[in-house]
Amino acid sequence: MPQYAVLVYQAAPGDPMQISPEYEAALERYPAQVEELGGRGVAGYALQPSTTATSVRGDLVTDGPFIEAKEVVAGFFVIEAPDLDVALKIAKLNPVHLDGGGVEVRPLFTPPAE
Amino acid sequence: MxxxxxxxxxxxxxxxxxxxxxxxxxxxxxxxxxxxxxxxxxxxxxxxxxxxxxxxxxxxxxxxxxxxxxxxxxxxxxxxxxxxxxxxxxxxxxxxDEVAMDEPDDDAIPDDRLRLIFTCCHPALARQAQVALTLRLVCGVGTGDIAKAFLVSEPTMAARVTRAKKKISAARIPYRVPDAGELPERLDAVLTVIHLLYTTGHTAASGADLVRADVVGHALNLTRMLMALMPDEPEVRGLLALLLLTDARRATRTDARGRLLRLEDQDRSAWDRAAIEEGRDLVADAFRTGRVGRYALQAAIAALHATADSYAATDWRRILRLYDDLLKVWPSPVVALNRAVAVSMVHGPQAALDEIEALRQDGRLNGYHYLPAVHADLLRRLDRPEEAAVAYRAALSLADNEAEREFLAARLAEVLDPAS
Incomplete structure (x- = not known):
C-alpha cells in the first residue's frame, strides 16, 4: 500500500505540553479511526517546541526552525492508505484542527527499480 | 480527384x-x-x-x-x-486481469468518462490545473490551444499539465467516481471547472479569438456529456441551462465595434430562441426535482431575463426572490451585489444604495470593478452626477478588460456632460 507522511502544523512554537484537553482526548481515539478508514499508522512522533530547534545551512548554525513562520511543524506521522482520497480522509480527522492547526499530506518517495 | x-x-x-x-x-x-x-x-x-x-x-x-x-x-x-x-x-x-481485450463492440467497454472527469477535477489539484487537465484529457485539446485560451505561454501550460499528471500518479489520486457522501462537493468542483471554461471563452474579446470560441463549445459539450452520464443530477441540468441561456445572448453582448452593451440596450430579437427554449425547459426540469442549487437558481434568473420583452418589463420581483434563495445556498458577495441591482429595480435605487454600502463595509469586493460600477449607476439614477463620476473613476481604475474600460469611460463622460 502507498505510504504518506502527514506533517502536523500548529501555531509557533507548537508545544506538545500546551495542547488542549479536547485535542489530547481526541488523539487517543485517532489510531482506531485511521484503521476504520482503511489506513494503518506506520510511525508517528510529536516534537519539542520550535524554540528548541537549531537550523544548519552549510557552516551557518542558527537558533530556531529552518523557515521562520507563524506556524511550525509540531509533529509528523507516516500512514499507509490505498489512495490519496483515504489519506485525505485520515488527514481531515486529525484532531490538530481543534487547536487551530492543520496538516500537510505528502506521498513518500520510493525509488523506481532498475 | x-x-x-x-x-x-x-x-x-x-x-x-x-x-x-x-x-x-x-x-x-x-x-x-x-x-x-x-x-x-x-x-x-x-x-x-x-x-x-x-x-x-x-x-x-x-x-x-x-x-x-x-x-x-x-x-x-x-x-x-x-x-x-x-x-x-x-x-x-x-x-x-480485469481487462477483457477482445470486446467486439463498445457496449461491452465500461464507460469510464466519469472517472476521468472526476480525476481531472480532483480537489487535490489546483483549479488552474483542473481546468487545463479537463481540456487536455477530456476534450483532447492540444496544449498550444489551451495556452492560447488562458493567455499563457505554451511551455508554461505544458509544465502545468505535466506537474498535474505527475501529482495524480505520485500521490495516487484515485481513478474513481466519488461515493455518495462526497459526490455533491466533488460534482460542484466539476461544474465549477466547466463554468470557468465557459466564462473564459465567453468574456474574450469578440470576433478575433477563435480558440476562445472553441472553449465555449467544449464547455457546452462537456456539460451535455455530463448530463447524459448523470441524468439525475439537477445541478448538471442547471449548469447546462445557465450556459445555454447565457450563450443565447452572446451575439448581442457587444455592438459592431466590439463595445459592451448593457442588458437593457441589447437587441432582444437577435437572441437565440432555440437555446432559450432548451434552457428554460432544463430549468423547469431541475426545479421539479425540488433539489435546486446555485446553478439551477442562476439559470432561473437568466431564463427570466431571456424571456422578458424588455429590461423594464422583466419580472424583477421574481428575480429578487430567486436572488434571496441563491444567497442562501451560495452566500457570496458577488451574488449580494447582483441582488442589489434587482433591489434597485423593485424598491428603487436608494434602497439598493444601502446594500452597496454594506458591501463596501464588508470589504471582500474591494478590487472588483463591478462594485463601484453598480454604485455609480445607482448614483446616476438618483441624479447625483458628481458622486457618480467618482465611482465611475474608481471602477475604471479597477477594470482590466478593454471593452469594459471603454464602456465605463463612456458612462463617465455621460455624467460629466449630460448634454452629450
Missing amino acids: SVGDNAATAVERAVTDAHRREWAFVLAATARVAGDLDLAEECVQDAYLAALDAWARDGIPRKPGAWLTTTAKRKALDVLRREQVFRAKMPLLVEP
Missing part, C-alpha cells in the same frame, strides 16, 4: 470525427489499463495515428470507438510488458 483520394479523405474525416466524439471515451477506458494518464494519452494518440493507415487499408470499422479503445489498450499493455520491471513499481489503477 481520384477514387483513392476520396477514400483517403473519408478516412481522415472518420478519424477527425472519432477524435471529436470518442476521445474522452477511448482515453478513459485506456487509462484503466495503463494505470497512468500520461501513458494512456500517449497510447490513445498512437491509436488515432494507427487508425489513419488501418482504416484506409481495411475500411472504416463499424464502431470506431471500440476499434480505437482496443488498439490503445493493446499498446498500453505492450508498453507495460516491455517495461515490466520498472512499471511493476508503478501503481496500477486496476488489475490487468
Whole structure:
C-alpha cells in the first residue's frame, strides 16, 4: 500500500505540553479511526517546541526552525492508505484542527527499480 | 480527384470525427489499463495515428470507438510488458486481469468518462490545473490551444499539465467516481471547472479569438456529456441551462465595434430562441426535482431575463426572490451585489444604495470593478452626477478588460456632460 507522511502544523512554537484537553482526548481515539478508514499508522512522533530547534545551512548554525513562520511543524506521522482520497480522509480527522492547526499530506518517495 | 483520394479523405474525416466524439471515451477506458494518464494519452494518440493507415487499408470499422479503445489498450499493455520491471513499481489503477481485450463492440467497454472527469477535477489539484487537465484529457485539446485560451505561454501550460499528471500518479489520486457522501462537493468542483471554461471563452474579446470560441463549445459539450452520464443530477441540468441561456445572448453582448452593451440596450430579437427554449425547459426540469442549487437558481434568473420583452418589463420581483434563495445556498458577495441591482429595480435605487454600502463595509469586493460600477449607476439614477463620476473613476481604475474600460469611460463622460 502507498505510504504518506502527514506533517502536523500548529501555531509557533507548537508545544506538545500546551495542547488542549479536547485535542489530547481526541488523539487517543485517532489510531482506531485511521484503521476504520482503511489506513494503518506506520510511525508517528510529536516534537519539542520550535524554540528548541537549531537550523544548519552549510557552516551557518542558527537558533530556531529552518523557515521562520507563524506556524511550525509540531509533529509528523507516516500512514499507509490505498489512495490519496483515504489519506485525505485520515488527514481531515486529525484532531490538530481543534487547536487551530492543520496538516500537510505528502506521498513518500520510493525509488523506481532498475 | 481520384477514387483513392476520396477514400483517403473519408478516412481522415472518420478519424477527425472519432477524435471529436470518442476521445474522452477511448482515453478513459485506456487509462484503466495503463494505470497512468500520461501513458494512456500517449497510447490513445498512437491509436488515432494507427487508425489513419488501418482504416484506409481495411475500411472504416463499424464502431470506431471500440476499434480505437482496443488498439490503445493493446499498446498500453505492450508498453507495460516491455517495461515490466520498472512499471511493476508503478501503481496500477486496476488489475490487468480485469481487462477483457477482445470486446467486439463498445457496449461491452465500461464507460469510464466519469472517472476521468472526476480525476481531472480532483480537489487535490489546483483549479488552474483542473481546468487545463479537463481540456487536455477530456476534450483532447492540444496544449498550444489551451495556452492560447488562458493567455499563457505554451511551455508554461505544458509544465502545468505535466506537474498535474505527475501529482495524480505520485500521490495516487484515485481513478474513481466519488461515493455518495462526497459526490455533491466533488460534482460542484466539476461544474465549477466547466463554468470557468465557459466564462473564459465567453468574456474574450469578440470576433478575433477563435480558440476562445472553441472553449465555449467544449464547455457546452462537456456539460451535455455530463448530463447524459448523470441524468439525475439537477445541478448538471442547471449548469447546462445557465450556459445555454447565457450563450443565447452572446451575439448581442457587444455592438459592431466590439463595445459592451448593457442588458437593457441589447437587441432582444437577435437572441437565440432555440437555446432559450432548451434552457428554460432544463430549468423547469431541475426545479421539479425540488433539489435546486446555485446553478439551477442562476439559470432561473437568466431564463427570466431571456424571456422578458424588455429590461423594464422583466419580472424583477421574481428575480429578487430567486436572488434571496441563491444567497442562501451560495452566500457570496458577488451574488449580494447582483441582488442589489434587482433591489434597485423593485424598491428603487436608494434602497439598493444601502446594500452597496454594506458591501463596501464588508470589504471582500474591494478590487472588483463591478462594485463601484453598480454604485455609480445607482448614483446616476438618483441624479447625483458628481458622486457618480467618482465611482465611475474608481471602477475604471479597477477594470482590466478593454471593452469594459471603454464602456465605463463612456458612462463617465455621460455624467460629466449630460448634454452629450
